[in-house]
Every structure is written in C-alpha cells, then in structure tokens.
Amino acid sequence: MNGAGSLLRTLTGAGVDVCFANPGTSEMHFVAALDGVPGMRAVLALFEGGATGAADGYARMTGRPAAVLLHLGPGLGNGLANLHNARRAGTPVVAVVGDHATTHAPLDAPLQSDIGAIAGAVSGWVRYSASAAEVGADAADAVAAAHRGQVATLVLPADVSWGDGGRVAPPAPVAPRPVADAGALRAAADALSSGEPAVLLIGGDALRADGLAAADRVAAATGARLLAETFPARLERGAGVAPVSRLAYLGDAARHQIGAARHVVLVGTRSPVTFFGYPGRDGDLVPDGCTVHPVVDGAGAAAAALEELADLLAPGRAARVAPAARPEPPTGALTPASAAAVVGALLPEHAIVVDEAITSGAGLPAATAGAPRHDWLTLTGGAIGYGLPAATGAAVACPDRPVWCLQADGSAMYTISALWTHAREGLDVTTVIYHNRAYAILRAELEQVGAAGGPASEALFGLDRPELDFTALARGMGVPAERATTADELAGALRRASAEPGPHLIEAMLPAPG
Known part of the structure; x- marks a missing residue:
C-alpha cells in the first residue's frame, strides 16, 4: 500500500469521510487512491477558497472534521481566507496539502514555497509526513488535533504519497473538551448574583438549544443582560428556542448594549472588542472599572458550564422560548x-x-x-x-x-x-x-x-x-x-x-x- 492509500483509509477509519478538493500534480496519487477507498466522498471545488469554506460549513453542521485537499503552498494560500474563518469559528478541519517530492524540493522549482509558514497562520497543528510508513499515524494525529476545534494541516510530499510501505493507523484518542473550573464557575455565579450590572456573553456550543436555555435561566434569575458573540459559528434559533440578541458589529451600538456593566461573564467566547481600530476611540468594549470573568473559552464545553451556572443560580426555573411568529409576506418595492x-x-x-x-x-x-x-x-x-x-x-x-x-x-x-x-x-x-x-x-x-x-x-x-x-x-x-x-x-x-x-x-x- 502506498502512503496515499494509508492516509485515506486512516481518515475514513477515524470518521472523516468527505474531502473537498482542488488538487494538482503533487496530489495525483491521493486522487488515484480514492478509487480504492469508496468510503471517502470527494467533492470538487473550482477554487481552493471554495474547498476550504465548504469544509468549514460541513464541520459546523456535523461537529466532525471534513478533509480539504490543496495543491502546494499557492493552493493553500488561495484557500487561506476561509481557513481563517474556520479558525475563528473553532471548526475542526483536516487540511491535506501536497508538496513537491523531497528529492525535488532542493531544486527550487517554480511552485516551491514554505508551506509550514503559510499553514501556521491559520493552523493549530502542522506536520510534514516524512515517510509512507508514517503517513497513517500522522493522519490519525491530524484528525485528533482537528477535533480540538482547530485546523490541522498535514503536508504530504509527493514521494511520500506514492511510496510503498504505508500502514493504516487506528483512530488516535480525542481529548475531551475542557470543562469549566469550579473556581471560575463560583466567581461567575458571585458576579452575576452581586446585584451589580452584569453582562453574560456567550458563544461556542452555548449557542445550541440546551446552552441557550441554560443561559436564559441564568439571565432571568439574575437580571444580567444576555448577549451572543457578534458572529456565531452556529446559532440555533426560532420558535421554541430560547432567544438571544447578538452583540452589535458597530462599536457604539455594542457599547450601548454592554452599558455600565460592572461584570462581564464569558462562556464560550472571547472578551469583546471592536472589529477595527478607529481614530480617537478605544477598541476594548469592556467599560472602565468592569471585571471580566472568563468561565470557559470557545474550545471548551460552554453549554455544560451554563447548565452548571443555571443549577447554581436558577434551580427549577424554566427557560423562556421564542413564540412562533412570522411577518406577513410584504408586497411592493424590494428593500x-x-x-x-x-x-x-x-x-x-x-x-x-x-x-x-x-x-x-x-x-x-x-x-x-x-x-x-x-x-x-x-x-x-x-x-x-x-x-x-x-x-x-x-x-x-x-x-x-x-x-x-x-x-x-x-x-x-x-x-x-x-x-x-x-x-x-x-x-x-x-x-x-x-x-x-x-x-x-x-x-x-x-x-x-x-x-x-x-x-x-x-x-x-x-x-x-x-x-x-x-x-x-x-x-x-x-x-x-x-x-x-x-x-x-x-x-x-x-x-x-x-x-x-x-x-x-x-x-x-x-x-x-x-
């Protein structure tokens, strides 16, 4: 078995069964190996940014990684913008980037580049496969790394792909998502129940129905203002789901939402800042004198942390949900x-x-x-x-x-x-x-x-x-x-x-x- 075959079989064995691809010459053995691995669905994109964005959308909806196949450093560069979006979303993606054969790289051919440096801008994990015998284990580690909510980039030289001696590796252990520290939960509970103005800002898996219900219970019991991060990776909403307003994009509107808060509690998200710096205006949206209480970040089990907070602060309270309501279909001008x-x-x-x-x-x-x-x-x-x-x-x-x-x-x-x-x-x-x-x-x-x-x-x-x-x-x-x-x-x-x-x-x- 060649390296490409062991890579594909290892990916499918670890539950990665879709690959969005825009391949080139260095990836041809990967492409050929697809015929022997019917469990992998290959989806062609005409531009690398289409492939990387598709992998992001797929993983946001399944919670498990898609693979994306890219051609050398320039192909990775073309896909970088949507890998950036995936990184900010905490999306699990396995990026397989073909490289020149190791014997060809010293010749500085026209497409030669520093793939690791390019990948490092958006990846939480980067590895070069050194031999066909190691590709399977490298692929298993890439999948496990992606499951931590990041882009994992595996660089696959062409001769490693075509070389014999590939071995399929079993799935690598996936680390559990970090849970909230008991001290952080207690500090957040104390801040929310202090009677001082507080904002509960949530993101990550807190924006699914269970997390939203817990957050609503906490907000209703404490009077805290509940807000979601400005651009959620995936937000469940609509009739029957606890509603949440998103933090505004414009800085002045966001400052109005946060108001004179003395406490900002973060569950599954980062401390709020404006998207850009503007002349004469502070980009930090946390008011002066306000204390920020991080409970768990976007890679952690945010919904579980909110349920613990709700049990502490709102035992027995039911969440409010959005009623079914639709606007009447309008007529006339399109605005x-x-x-x-x-x-x-x-x-x-x-x-x-x-x-x-x-x-x-x-x-x-x-x-x-x-x-x-x-x-x-x-x-x-x-x-x-x-x-x-x-x-x-x-x-x-x-x-x-x-x-x-x-x-x-x-x-x-x-x-x-x-x-x-x-x-x-x-x-x-x-x-x-x-x-x-x-x-x-x-x-x-x-x-x-x-x-x-x-x-x-x-x-x-x-x-x-x-x-x-x-x-x-x-x-x-x-x-x-x-x-x-x-x-x-x-x-x-x-x-x-x-x-x-x-x-x-x-x-x-x-x-x-x-």
Missing part, C-alpha cells in the same frame, strides 16, 4: 427590510441559513426570530467569500435539510464558482443574492474612520460599471436562476425554489445605497 420580511415569512422548518448578506441583512434577525426552528451560520472571521462555499459544505453535511444562502453581491464574487459545485452535486441550496451594486460596508467604514471621500474613493465602492448579472452567471454554471425586483417576486421565487429539489439562485435587486 432590505421587505426582503428580510419575505425570508421571515417563508423560511422552511429545519432550514440552515448561511448568512453573508452583510449590510443588506440588517433586518434578518428580527424578521426570522419566530420562524420555525433553524440554524444560522455567520462570517466568524470577517474574511468575505465564505457564504457560497459554506452553503456547499452545510448541504453535503445535511442532505435532508434545506440550505438558504443569503449572500451579498460583492462578497459573492470572491467564490462565485461554488455555484458550479452546487449544480454538480445536486445540492439543495437556495441562494439569494442581495444585489445593491456596491460594497456598501466600505462606505460605512469610510465614515467610521472619519476619512473624507471623493470620486476616486467612490469608484472603489461601486459594482455598477459594468453591472453584474448573477442570473446569467448562475445559469452558466448549471444553477436555475431568476431575478426579483419586488417583494412579491422574491416571495414567488422562493416558493418555487422550495418546491423543487436541487440548487437555485434568486437575484434580489435592491436600491443602490445612498
């Missing part, structure tokens, strides 16, 4: 508000929503709060171009659930080729492109930093010269598509897409931002 109302009115039960709507999606949380129970995936690391690939992975992970990808126009173009994979795999993904013909977020940030713009800067924000045609782009990649110019048309298009299997795209024509 961000009416588009959100259409989504809230029609969102299917058990849907997975992948949200990269950016500024056009501001009204979506309120409009969908009482929709049937669903999952919401967001842009954890801020590296745009995540939505279409993550929807790919979520649909592969959950073929029995509808996936709605709510996608801004500018960021869609980063990874638009993911639509081809949607068509090729027959994935049940309905993509709504919010087409406002602008990078509207950049206009907002220009104002935030206090810079004075003019015609030259404005030219970098507009997407209207020439105007993009997403229906043509989608149809060219095999995805049925139509354009909606009113709220009624958007509702009709979503109903038609929901009634038919496979992928669809709806181009929602919104007013250009002023």
Whole structure:
C-alpha cells in the first residue's frame, strides 16, 4: 500500500469521510487512491477558497472534521481566507496539502514555497509526513488535533504519497473538551448574583438549544443582560428556542448594549472588542472599572458550564422560548427590510441559513426570530467569500435539510464558482443574492474612520460599471436562476425554489445605497 492509500483509509477509519478538493500534480496519487477507498466522498471545488469554506460549513453542521485537499503552498494560500474563518469559528478541519517530492524540493522549482509558514497562520497543528510508513499515524494525529476545534494541516510530499510501505493507523484518542473550573464557575455565579450590572456573553456550543436555555435561566434569575458573540459559528434559533440578541458589529451600538456593566461573564467566547481600530476611540468594549470573568473559552464545553451556572443560580426555573411568529409576506418595492420580511415569512422548518448578506441583512434577525426552528451560520472571521462555499459544505453535511444562502453581491464574487459545485452535486441550496451594486460596508467604514471621500474613493465602492448579472452567471454554471425586483417576486421565487429539489439562485435587486 502506498502512503496515499494509508492516509485515506486512516481518515475514513477515524470518521472523516468527505474531502473537498482542488488538487494538482503533487496530489495525483491521493486522487488515484480514492478509487480504492469508496468510503471517502470527494467533492470538487473550482477554487481552493471554495474547498476550504465548504469544509468549514460541513464541520459546523456535523461537529466532525471534513478533509480539504490543496495543491502546494499557492493552493493553500488561495484557500487561506476561509481557513481563517474556520479558525475563528473553532471548526475542526483536516487540511491535506501536497508538496513537491523531497528529492525535488532542493531544486527550487517554480511552485516551491514554505508551506509550514503559510499553514501556521491559520493552523493549530502542522506536520510534514516524512515517510509512507508514517503517513497513517500522522493522519490519525491530524484528525485528533482537528477535533480540538482547530485546523490541522498535514503536508504530504509527493514521494511520500506514492511510496510503498504505508500502514493504516487506528483512530488516535480525542481529548475531551475542557470543562469549566469550579473556581471560575463560583466567581461567575458571585458576579452575576452581586446585584451589580452584569453582562453574560456567550458563544461556542452555548449557542445550541440546551446552552441557550441554560443561559436564559441564568439571565432571568439574575437580571444580567444576555448577549451572543457578534458572529456565531452556529446559532440555533426560532420558535421554541430560547432567544438571544447578538452583540452589535458597530462599536457604539455594542457599547450601548454592554452599558455600565460592572461584570462581564464569558462562556464560550472571547472578551469583546471592536472589529477595527478607529481614530480617537478605544477598541476594548469592556467599560472602565468592569471585571471580566472568563468561565470557559470557545474550545471548551460552554453549554455544560451554563447548565452548571443555571443549577447554581436558577434551580427549577424554566427557560423562556421564542413564540412562533412570522411577518406577513410584504408586497411592493424590494428593500432590505421587505426582503428580510419575505425570508421571515417563508423560511422552511429545519432550514440552515448561511448568512453573508452583510449590510443588506440588517433586518434578518428580527424578521426570522419566530420562524420555525433553524440554524444560522455567520462570517466568524470577517474574511468575505465564505457564504457560497459554506452553503456547499452545510448541504453535503445535511442532505435532508434545506440550505438558504443569503449572500451579498460583492462578497459573492470572491467564490462565485461554488455555484458550479452546487449544480454538480445536486445540492439543495437556495441562494439569494442581495444585489445593491456596491460594497456598501466600505462606505460605512469610510465614515467610521472619519476619512473624507471623493470620486476616486467612490469608484472603489461601486459594482455598477459594468453591472453584474448573477442570473446569467448562475445559469452558466448549471444553477436555475431568476431575478426579483419586488417583494412579491422574491416571495414567488422562493416558493418555487422550495418546491423543487436541487440548487437555485434568486437575484434580489435592491436600491443602490445612498
């Protein structure tokens, strides 16, 4: 058995049975070995960022790693943005990066690069396989490392891949998730019950139904303000689930939410900061004189920690849940508000929503709060171009659930080729492109930093010269598509897409931002 065969058999034996791939010459023995390992599903992406984002979306929905196969350092570099998002989400991903044969590397061929240095920017674990005999054990260790909520990168030289002597390794032990220290729990309980203003900020697996119920019990019993991190990896929500508001993206709005808190208790998340630094403003969102109480970080068992807190502070109290409520389907002009109302009115039960709507999606949380129970995936690391690939992975992970990808126009173009994979795999993904013909977020940030713009800067924000045609782009990649110019048309298009299997795209024509 060669090294590639032992790698694949070890991965499938450890429960990694999907590989999102954009391979090249150095990975050809891995590709050939797929025919002998029918338990591994290989999904082709036309761009490395599509493959890495799909692995992220898959793992967010399954809780177990997907593999992603990339070609040398430049291929890894192309996939880096969505590996960054996976890292910030605490997503388990096994990245297999082919390298030149060890005998070829000293020749400094055109694609030679320092793969370890590139991988180190986003990976919690990096290893070079030195021989075919070691590949299986290396793969088992990579899977175990990924299960700790990180990107694990295994670099596979071509001669190690084709070399004989490969051995399949048994799954390596997976370390249990860290649990909250008793002292940290007690300190948090004391802070929350002190009578002083407090914020309970939650993330990680605390944003599933059980964790949300426990958090709501704590907040109701203590009067603490309950908030979720700004961009959750996966948030369960809708009718029957305890509701939670997310910490605002804009610093001033987030400061208003936190208010004059004397205590900020962190369960499954980091201490809050603004996304960027701005002239004359502090990026730390924790008020002066406020004490931060970390209970467990995003890699830990956050839901379990909240249940312990709830048992301490709110024994016997039931959680409040969101009532079933939908907006009436609107008519007339299509605006961000009416588009959100259409989504809230029609969102299917058990849907997975992948949200990269950016500024056009501001009204979506309120409009969908009482929709049937669903999952919401967001842009954890801020590296745009995540939505279409993550929807790919979520649909592969959950073929029995509808996936709605709510996608801004500018960021869609980063990874638009993911639509081809949607068509090729027959994935049940309905993509709504919010087409406002602008990078509207950049206009907002220009104002935030206090810079004075003019015609030259404005030219970098507009997407209207020439105007993009997403229906043509989608149809060219095999995805049925139509354009909606009113709220009624958007509702009709979503109903038609929901009634038919496979992928669809709806181009929602919104007013250009002023």
